[in-house]
Amino acid sequence: MVAGKPFERWRVAGTRRRGLTVRLIGGIIPIVTLSARQNAGRLRQRQEWQFFATTFRARPGLAGLWWGIVVLRGVLPAGFAVAMGVLIGAIDDGAPLVAPLALTGVIFLGMQVLGPIHMALSRNMGDQTAAWLYDRLTDYCLEPAGLGHLENPGLAADQAAARDFDLGQSAPPLRLSMGFIADGIVSFVSGVACALVLFGYVWWAPPILAGCWLATHWLLRESGIWRDRNTDEVRRAQQDAEYHYRLAVDPAPAKEIRLFGLADWVLNRFVLRRRRLHELQFEATRLRERSVLLSLAVVLTGNLAVFGAIGRDLVGGGLALGAAVTFTQAAIGAVAIAFGGLNWSLDSAAAPVAAVLRLREPMATAGALPAPSGPSCPSGPTGSSGRPGSAGPLTAQTGSGAGELRLRGVTFGYPGTGTTVLRSLDLTVPAGSSVAIVGRNGAGKTTLAKLICRLYDPDEGSIEFDGVDIRRFEVEAWRAHISAVFQDYIRFEWPLRDNVAPTGAPDDMVLAALEAAGAHGLADLDTVLAKGYPGGIDLSGGQWQRVALARTLVAVRGGAGVVLLDEPTAQLDARGELEIFSRVLAETRGRTTVLISHRFSTVRMADLICVVEDGAVVEAGSHDQLMRANGRYRTMFDLQAQRFDEPQEVGGDVLA
Incomplete structure (x- = not known):
């Protein structure tokens, strides 16, 4: 009994210790697991991870082969050092040389051949990845039903x-x-592999050499990380530089740039903005003098x-000549650690890739339009996307497809601008009638057209067609x-036929639409409307406008019931x-027709004229009614007519 008491105390104490250990381990494991998950999540958020993940999404087989060659190229220099040591040892010992020579030759040949193959593979993978990213970007731009994602200033830089x-x-x-990235990773793998070979010499050599060369990455980290690449300032600078580049190379601004002698001005502004962009991007890559000197001291030590120990053992007889050759080459090869890794080329490639991937969610959100809901929601036309001859419930409801268009208390402001463009606007267009919208620039006329086409939804109020909110139709059906x-x-760089009827139409319908738009005989239907193609031609602004009108008339002949004309003849006399x-x-x-124009000689032909000012309808009526009202419309009409009716004195001369 006496002897059992101490034993019992030890047993109880041991049980308590085991219980405490279990509780500690039970508490530590969730913490470690949570930390691992958080670190993994942060790793997946890094743009380098996203970049390499993108290469596997683009071409998984090609990416796997690329990484396989990276590893093979990385270990071959270490293998060559071992093979050279074996060869020198065989020569020193007088042993047969066939096998060592063959091994050395195969490794050397692999080092020479794999480099060019890997470079070609890197180019291919870079092109495949870029194509995949452009496909995604195209999807992100075209998938949303609205326009908010393309006109949102917050997304413009990305x-x-x-x-x-x-x-x-x-x-x-x-x-x-991809070639630069491959060379950087290969160098790093090669340096690590060579350092590992040194374990065959002495255990402390690899940590010392690898630690010295790795220290240079930390000491010179400012030269390898482009901290400024993803800031708002950099993206704005890139956007500005790109704009001035387009001014220089695009045909559209070429006439005025030359006419006003702006070539040097544009070039200088482009150079200054590109220089500013590069200054921002490379600001963090400047080497720091102290870091360089400290790196040299660490590496030299x-x-x-290591080299002193190898030389001492070789001279003292403790190391054979072949082994000394292997370890010396391995020590020299470890230098590659300092020049390899995830260098600036990866950062420069990963940053825009991350920008592409980053756009998916915000673009989808900014450009989204709510889907119709409710069991009584009309479905709209079916089986077609507005092609000639298509029909459906919308057309069936109104016979010809025309219907009353009514805007009730419509308020709208473009997202991200903080400015209200339309304010509680009310407007009714009777079925089958025409209404003209007039007003000063910036009054909200084109915005009104976008809302009617449901490229945006109103912030407040509703747009109704025959008493049904257009948000209750399918977007494609309404459009x-x-x-x-x-x-x-x-302006499509396509044949004339495809410009007038992009989704297809009989040639007689296309020719009739061209005739109605005053564009008959403009060109053969198979003629490409662009000078950059064989037999292609270019059109004047007025001719292009007639082609655009013909495109609208084809849709009308195909059953469209609402016609919207936003300055349709601005380039005509x-x-x-x-x-x-x-x-x-x-x-x-x-048809129910909405015309937006600045020319009062045209708008007076409409059944109803509405004057829009500060985002609201301030006057409405026929031309005669508005002229008798002697209000805003009369003032604008008289100002415009005065240019034609009254002489104007310019520089002492009277112009009639």
């Missing part, structure tokens, strides 16, 4: 970086960057210790019911505009 990331504007293209010409209409608009009104008779 869009500029993402759009031209592979054109060499701010960094080498990916096909070149470590190398003296298939609209035909529109915007003042910045698109007054007589040509009057002629074309008369034809357009004849073609769109029975």
